[in-house]
Amino acid sequence: MSDLFESAPHSDAPRPLADRLRPQNLSEVIGQVQALSPDGPLGAMLAAGQLSNLILWGPPGVGKTTIARLLARETNLHFVQISAIFTGVPDLRKIFEAAKHRHAEGRGTLLFVDEIHRFNKAQQDGFLPHMEDGTIVLVGATTENPSFELNKALLSRSSVIVLTRLDLAELERLTQRAEKLLGSALPLTGEARDALQEMADGDGRALLNLIEQVASWKITTPMDREALSKRLMRRAAQYDRNGDEHYNLISALHKSVRGSDPDAALYWFARMLEGGEDPRYLARRIVRMSVEDIALADPQAQDICLNAWNTYERLGSPEGELALANALVYLALAPKSNGVYVAYKAARRLAKETGSLMPPAHILNAPTKMMKDLGYGQGYNYDHDAEDGFSGQNYFPDGIRRPVLYNPPERGFERELNKRLEYFAKLRLRRSQGD
Template sequence: MSLFENQAPRPLADKLRPKTLEEVVGQQHLLSAEAPLGRMLSQRRLVSLVLWGPPGCGKTTIARLLAEATDLAFEPLSAVFSGVADLRKVFERARQRRTAGQGTLLFVDEIHRFNRAQQDGFLPYVEDGTVVLVGATTENPSFELNAALLSRCQVLVLKRLDHDALGELVRRAEAELGRSLPLTEAAREALLALADGDGRYLLNLVEELAALPPEPQRDPAGLAEIVQRRMPLYDKSQEAHYNLISALHKSLRGSDTDAALYWLARMLAGGEDPNYIARRLVRFAVEDIGLADPNALPQAIAAWQAYERLGSPEGELAIAQCAIYLGTAPKSNAAYRAFSDARRSAKETGSLSPPLHILNAPTQLMRGLGYGAGYAYDHDAEEGFSGQNYFPDDLPRQSFYRPVERGFEREIAKRLDYWARLRSRRQEETAVRDAGTEI
């Protein structure tokens, strides 16, 4: 570093970058003595890793400190700005160091940005020990990294920084600055909430606030005037999209209406398309409520239509009202399971024909072949129920739909029991009549 570089201003986040792994906050589940990285460091060995976590949780810092702790040369790359030529240069330098007896830690930020072919390019150098690869990603490695590379790396999940970790960063910042931030206690809490688990973002806010005069002390409203509200971390096309819709769906299934409203609000605040949420609520109505409450589906469709007519933000209330209705409705997946079982049976039994007596016979030939022979018109039968068989002749009677003892399905179960008793009685009557005919 030159004299001029040493005198250049540095961001607060850079000044406070931890110098040892013990100074890293919020990741003790990985760094403590009994944790995965703690055990590796105690043995002075390091395997290739993928550090998966949200922005500002310390992935780059941890990688750099791991290299120092294991006496490896640190080679940082960004997948956003680097290509094949850059990788070749790194691998060549790593090969030369290895010849001289020193290893190399290759840190690749945003590793998921490399395509599949580029990811395959790491494999021989990881396998022969030329580099210890440490990749950092904010995306789910299961979806973004190829299986060959994942099989050679240990995936470690970093957590978003919690309240205590963020508070510690503010205290360190104030110690570095030599003064307290001009905030009330309530505003300090609001500042931590605004950071949303991102330490780098928090320190950038602190640096902005530190430039203010010490008086007056800003309350939460005053803080909001100074810093713009941060949009929640939410990528509509990536994992957060699927995580939050899963949380909403499962909260509804668990009849936790308040949790469902929370996740709904999170998705809307993150910019999710309300039409997508409305579509998922319609699916929930038929998959998880079904006939336990036959009104659930009309409610879901009506909410979707209301949103389409009103738009945002007014129409979002219709979606919230629908979520409340679905969350408080009785639950049943009996129809969902029944149809799944029926589809499996249809696939297994192939092309079995319907029994002849329920086939139409529009021609003389078909009547001569027995089409429609013996069909009993249910409306003419006693109690409006003939009890005839409607399954293929070669397929024993199946029972797909088993309603639960909840909501309206309790009444449906009574109807099915009633028809089952009638069917049994009709079969007994038919057996007796057929026996008398044979005599």
């Protein structure tokens, strides 16, 4: 494997704009102030003259490779770049052996591993001894959540640096830098310029590729937004149905419903659909929201969601998705309650703690003489025969102090349920005191 600082064969092909604009020092990096500023983790490391093993976590096109290369330059480390997709165990052995020779000669190696999450756990373990003895400084790059994709041993020896997508102001700075290098402004109106940057979706490399396309058209009259949209395709939004973005967006959708914000709920719903999410998955989650966050505060919410799911199954996409949108808006504006959800979890905890206790004998059936002799069913009061249809008997195991698991809030239909609870509590007290 060769590293990026070795000379490449001469080529007459023009270098891509993204390569020509690659920063030559960390001060030229656009964005990532939270990591590179003097108060940021990378800035503090460089100020102390001590670079530790790093995991750079962030979306595509935010500077992970560039930052790793410049960190090597700033700390006078030999830079080696590999990709976990194309690198096998024999390649790694050669890299580690070469790093050992450099280490013996007094120079360290910064090993940059792109897509490090692609290595399996055994391969990740292979880095550990070389990190521990100082043979390499590992800088891994990943678009996936390190907490889930990297093993604990590797994470415990590394600092995770979160890199963020570029905002519109940072994309504008990058656009201006590109125009300066190209020697002319882009032939775009102000709105078209904004649209171009929006198309990049926070990806600096994608923006430079789009700029390179626009610059190649040799247009003299500025194009407006509509004309630009006809000639350029918007960058596909980053969305992995099995990855972090999937879980981030469904969390945002669920919390928007819980927070009674129908506009935000519709936005995240649309984001997931645009990303290619299965509407049936969303239908299932919408039903889950109805039973977790609305529940008995609005008993018809669950039926509305199930009907919306059924409507989707009958209509299919895209018409059926409107039924799911209707259900979402209804949930967002419905009264909220997690009273049953909290009560259910409390009941599960209590059941684990007291799982071997028998029900009280008086509520046990006695189909045999032996069971009758043991007292099964004795003293049971048939509630329909009791005054008010309520006997007030104990239904918990003997020896357990009666808990209160369900505390409905004073919202929606649960106001009525609260009244019923209070009514039965008073009757239970009267029955226990013998009326």
